[in-house]
Amino acid sequence: MTAPSLGVCYYPEHWPEDWWERDAARMAEVGIQWVRIGEFAWSRLEPTPGNLQFDWLIRAMDVLGQHGLKVVFGTPTATPPRWMIDKHPDMLPVDAQGRTKGFGSRRHYDFSHLGYREECRRIVQLLANAIGDHSALGAWQTDNEYGCHGTTYSYSKAARDGFRIWLAEKYGTVDALNAAWGNAFWSMEYNSFDQIELPNLLVCEPNPVHDLDFRRYASDQVSAFNKVQFDVLKARRADLPVIHNFMSRYTEFDHYDLGESIDIASWDSYPIGHLAVSDEPVEIKRQYLRQGDPDNAAFHHDLYRAVGHGRWWIMEQQPGPVNWGNFNPDPLPGMARLWAWEAFAHGAEVVSFFRWRQAPFAQEQMHAGLLRPDNEPAPAFLEAMQVAEELESTGLAGKASKGRVAIVYDYQSEWAWDIQPQAQGFSHGAHARALYAVFRKHGIDIDVLPPSTKSFDGYDILAIPALFAWNETLRAAISEFEGRVLIGPRSGSKTEDFSIPARLPPDLPSDLLDVKVLRVDSIPSDVEVEVNGGGAVHHWRERLETSAEVIIEDAKGWPVLVSQGRLFYLGASGNRALIQRVADHLVAEADLPILSLPAGVRCRVRGGFRVYVNYGAGAASLFPADDETGYVLGSADIPAAGVTVARLATAG
Numbered sequence: 066m067t068a069p070s071l072g073v074c075y076y077p078e079h080w081p082e083d084w085w086e087r088d089a090a091r092m093a094e095v096g097i098q099w100v101r102i103g104e105f106a107w108s109r110l111e112p113t114p115g116n117l118q119f120d121w122l123i124r125a126m127d128v129l130g131q132h133g134l135k136v137v138f139g140t141p142t143a144t145p146p147r148w149m150i151d152k153h154p155d156m157l158p159v160d161a162q163g164r165t166k167g168f169g170s171r172r173h174y175d176f177s178h179l180g181y182r183e184e185c186r187r188i189v190q191l192l193a194n195a196i197g198d199h200s201a202l203g204a205w206q207t208d209n210e211y212g213c214h215g216t217t218y219s220y221s222k223a224a225r226d227g228f229r230i231w232l233a234e235k236y237g238t239v240d241a242l243n244a245a246w247g248n249a250f251w252s253m254e255y256n257s258f259d260q261i262e263l264p265n266l267l268v269c270e271p272n273p274v275h276d277l278d279f280r281r282y283a284s285d286q287v288s289a290f291n292k293v294q295f296d297v298l299k300a301r302r303a304d305l306p307v308i309h310n311f312m313s314r315y316t317e318f319d320h321y322d323l324g325e326s327i328d329i330a331s332w333d334s335y336p337i338g339h340l341a342v343s344d345e346p347v348e349i350k351r352q353y354l355r356q357g358d359p360d361n362a363a364f365h366h367d368l369y370r371a372v373g374h375g376r377w378w379i380m381e382q383q384p385g386p387v388n389w390g391n392f393n394p395d396p397l398p399g400m401a402r403l404w405a406w407e408a409f410a411h412g413a414e415v416v417s418f419f420r421w422r423q424a425p426f427a428q429e430q431m432h433a434g435l436l437r438p439d440n441e442p443a444p445a446f447l448e449a450m451q452v453a454e455e456l457e458s459t460g461l462a463g464k465a466s467k468g469r470v471a472i473v474y475d476y477q478s479e480w481a482w483d484i485q486p487q488a489q490g491f492s493h494g495a496h497a498r499a500l501y502a503v504f505r506k507h508g509i510d511i512d513v514l515p516p517s518t519k520s521f522d523g524y525d526i527l528a529i530p531a532l533f534a535w536n537e538t539l540r541a542a543i544s545e546f547e548g549r550v551l552i553g554p555r556s557g558s559k560t561e562d563f564s565i566p567a568r569l570p571p572d573l574p575s576d577l578l579d580v581k582v583l584r585v586d587s588i589p590s591d592v593e594v595e596v597n598g599g600g601a602v603h604h605w606r607e608r609l610e611t612s613a614e615v616i617i618e619d620a621k622g623w624p625v626l627v628s629q630g631r632l633f634y635l636g637a638s639g640n641r642a643l644i645q646r647v648a649d650h651l652v653a654e655a656d657l658p659i660l661s662l663p664a665g666v667r668c669r670v671r672g673g674f675r676v677y678v679n680y681g682a683g684a685a686s687l688f689p690a691d692d693e694t695g696y697v698l699g700s701a702d703i704p705a706a707g708v709t710v711a712r713l714a715t716a717g
Contacts (some may be wrong), residue, residue, distance in 0.1 A: 068462050069097070069416070070414070070463075071099070071415070071456075072100060072101060072137070072380075073099075073435060074417060075101065075102050076421075077469045078106050085128045086493050092132065095446065095453060096456075098415075099134070102137070103122065103138045104127075104139025104144075104152060106139055107144055107145060108147070112146070117191060123196060123199065124198065129201050136203060137380075138204075138206065139205075140185070140189050140192065143209040143210070149181070150168050155222065155521055156180060157175065157221075157385070158175045158289070159224075160203070160215075161220055161266075162265075162266070163220065166246075172397075174212055174216075174238065175219040176286040176287055177219060184661045186673070187296065191452070197301045203305065204307070204308055204329070205307045207295065208385070209310060210333060212287065212312075213312060214313070215317070215579060217287060220265045220266075223403065224263060224283070224286075228263060228279060232278065233475060247564065248272070255384045261275075264279050273481075277480055280317070281707060284476070287323060291309060291327070306376075307328050308329045310331045311333070313334070313335070314494065315361075316476055316494065317480075324365065324372040324374065327706070329414070330372040330376070332377075333379075334362050334379050336383060337396055338366075339357065342390055356396070356400055357680075359667055361498065361499065363405065363505065366408055366412070367468075370512040371512065371513055376414065377413060378413055378414055379408045379415070379416040380417050381419035382419060384403060384418045385401070385444065385445055388431035388432040399704075399705070401418070401444070401445035402706070403679070403706050403707070406678060406710075407678045410676035410681040411671070412465030420435045423438045458698075459697045461710070464671065465669065467670070468511045469509050469510060469657055470504050470515050471526070471528070472500055472513050472530070474515070475493060475515070475532055478493035481534075485563075487605075488587035488604050488605050488638075490604070492531070493533070496554070496638070499551065499644050500644065504648050506667075508667075512524070516538075517536070517539075518542060519541075521543075521548070526548055526551065526657070527550045529550065529551070531553070534559050534572075549654055550631060551634075552571060552573075552634050553608055553636055555605065556570070556571050558572070569581045571608070577632060579611055580611040580631045581610045582608070582609060582636065583610050585606045593617045594606065594623075596619045596643055597619065597620060598646070599643075600617075600642040602637040602643065603638060605638040606636070609627065609636050613627040616633070617646070617650075623636075661688045664685075665680045668679070673713050674712060675710070675711045676708065677708065677710070679706060683705055684703065686702050687703060688701075689701060689711070692714050693711040695711065696710065697710050700708035
């Protein structure tokens with residue numbers, strides 16, 4: 066594996082051509098090795114239909130290549146030009162209220178529109194032919210941030226027609242669909258697939274499996290759209306990796322499925338912006354106003370490592386204030402460096418900053434870059450240069466270590482609990498991230514894995530939070546797993562057809578876990594039921610019938626955590642104290658080694674190094690771990706926004 070490196074996003078079409086040479090030279094001076102270009106340039110590449118203007122693009126790549134920079138070329142399909150709307154007026158997406166979205170920003174297309182999909186295949190093929198052999202070309206990026214701005218779901222005629230075909234292929238007969246959907250309820254039975262509409266503009270909520278199937282269909286369209294480009298690019302240059310840049314907490318399509326038609330997963334990391342628009346408590350937003358949530362970016366690093374089958378990048382790293390929050394704080398000095406180091410600790414091959422120069426015009430003019438609009442360095446310019454020097458001096462290499470804990474994260478579960486939350490705000494992702502955070506506070510390395518995982522061999526603890534429905538692969542995997550398994554809450558509470566299972570949740574054989582959920586008490590998130598021994602239950606509380614051992618119960622005598630051998634079932638949502646208590650119990654059961662980390666400090670092992678980062682607003686002191694032989698960067702005294710790298714006695 067090559068050593069980790071830095072990149073930057075650059076838009077040569079935004080700047081005078083006589084600036085390109087100096088820009089490229091300065092990038093090389095900073096220590097940047099990769100430059101992403103092209104993903105929003107369709108109107109300059111083809112200003113009118115068939116009028117191809119690729120010469121400027123090739124000249125820009127020539128300049129970058131002359132300075133030793135490798136190019137990631139982004140296909141321009143996220144921003145179709147205005148003439149494309151004239152050619153395909155029905156390609157525009159339609160929102161759930163039936164309103165057609167217009168031209169004038171970006172992502173103004175419908176994934177279901179086959180005519181636009183063919184236009185994308187055409188322009189990608191033309192570009193692949195034109196620049197595929199360019200010496201500076203090092204990778205491709207497909208489109209940009211699929212689904213951003215809520216554009217996965219479109220309620221257009223194209224989507225309706227495609228959905229009907231998809232349903233016919235899935236169910237075979239309309240009678241089979243009626244049975245699977247339970248359409249005898251409310252007299253919803255269909256006589257043909259052509260009668261089925263999209264699940265919007267109804268008097269009240271749609272049948273939940275109707276809604277879920279539409280989301281499954283929409284997810285498949287995103288994957289199919291990407292595969293068209295992937296196939297063209299790999300046919301042209303099989304040796305070049307194809308990448309897509311995903312987002313934080315964006316769940317409207319199944320990223321694991323799309324991961325089958327990319328070589329490397331990447332994501333766009335904006336820790337402060339993401340915290341500002343998140344549903345995290347006010348006190349967390351205040352505490353980490355200028356740093357970002359100390360566990361959110363790390364969770365996504367580990368998620369996208371799984372999506373990319375072990376290979377992943379940061380394609381866009383926040384360098385300073387962004388432009389899209391209600392408020393856009395300036396990061397604490399040093400955070401751009403910290404975020405880059407944390408990504409590398411989790412196995413990133415490249416961290417690419419967005420963007421090279423702050424644009425003085427259009428929608429993102431308030432979004433910081435490595436350079437200010439007047440071409441002077443912004444704070445992150447010097448931090449990026451520092452990271453490049455530190456990577457070289459420390460010799461960080463290798464892969465992220467395999468975690469001791471695995472957490473199953475499932476997109477269908479996100480869709481299901483959005484469709485039928487039962488408790489407002491209940492989500493699969495919130496439970497997964499809460500568990501991730503409490504294990505991580507002990508310095509334990511964690512992997513995030515898909516529900517299709519066939520084996521969890523090598524892990525000590527497996528956590529499956531709020532899983533919508535079991536699949537047979539996952540059932541078999543947990544049956545064969547020899548470590549500790551934590552399940553719940555709400556896991557297995559539905560079948561794949563969104564019905565309550567006949568043997569009741571959590572729908573596992575009694576010899577594996579003798580637990581039945583008899584009823585659910587969903588309460589406002591600000592109402593708590595105390596738990597004996599510490600912590601509290603809130604939001605979701607299950608009444609369990611079980612012969613398993615009760616480990617924790619609440620003050621009303623309801624079991625909260627039960628165990629049957631190596632399987633544990635958590636029958637409630639809890640506050641941070643309760644979730645930490647549950648994690649601590651499993652860590653003790655598994656006899657996992659832990660680190661004593663100061664508040665705000667996190668760490669991850671890559672290769673022969675452990676990287677510590679300090680999200681706290683003040684300095685902290687580390688306690689050297691038994692497996693460390695000394696520090697190659699920083700020291701035991703780690704300042705706010707600081708980074709310390711320890712060398713391990715043995716490679717991770």
